[in-house]
Amino acid sequence: MLTAEARVRETGIDAVALKPMECDVAEAASLPFETVVVDYEGREHLPETDVLRRIASERDLRVTVPVRASGFDPLGDDALASDLPEEAGRVFVAGHSAYLDEDERAKRVAPRLGAAVEDHPDAWVGTEGVERVALATGAGQFELLSRSTEHDLRALRAAGFDGHVSLYAPVVLTEDEDAVLDAVGGYAARRGPVARALPEGAATDGSASGRAREVLSAAVRDYALVGDAAAVGERVAELKAAGADTVVGYPARGPEDFR
Incomplete structure (x- = not known):
């Protein structure tokens, strides 16, 4: 049986993303990754500065920073943000609406991303929904895996972009289809093309059947990295050949998948 480190090495995944609502991010020290990204899931779930500093002392840490959120607004x-450890890198994002109030959602993204990158030129910038603005900053790009990712990466490189590109994807290291759908079926179902293809009211987890199961089984492979370590490794190799520099895996079933 492969050790956790050997299995991760076989996947080709370079970094792990941890969500503080789902796990103790201090677990990063027990995972076989040099680079750790801590996601933002609202102010109430922001890890303590001391915890982040401890991770940063052992790993290459980056913290997702929503530039429209009060407390993280570079123009307000x-x-x-000033409490985040200096040694922690940044991943600047517009911010998911679920974690922003009405006033925060109304803030302009472009000037805030520009100001944030000016202060942290080595940051990565999340492209979800703001692709052109993110590219205009000139910073490293933080892409979300989708069905068009390979095409988009090749086009980006062909256009002359030679900056760093990181690719974020949920990961499910199993061939058990029910387990895959339980972990990322709902995630894939929220993507526009998938939502339109699904029968109304259909289950989106492992209990899905018929047409819904067919749609979801294809979709999870567009929007997530699924299968055993070898299968994931083949997919990651294709994405890197297309232009990704760093693949950041979010363990959709929890950090145990990487142990």
């Missing part, structure tokens, strides 16, 4: 209240 940035009190929480």
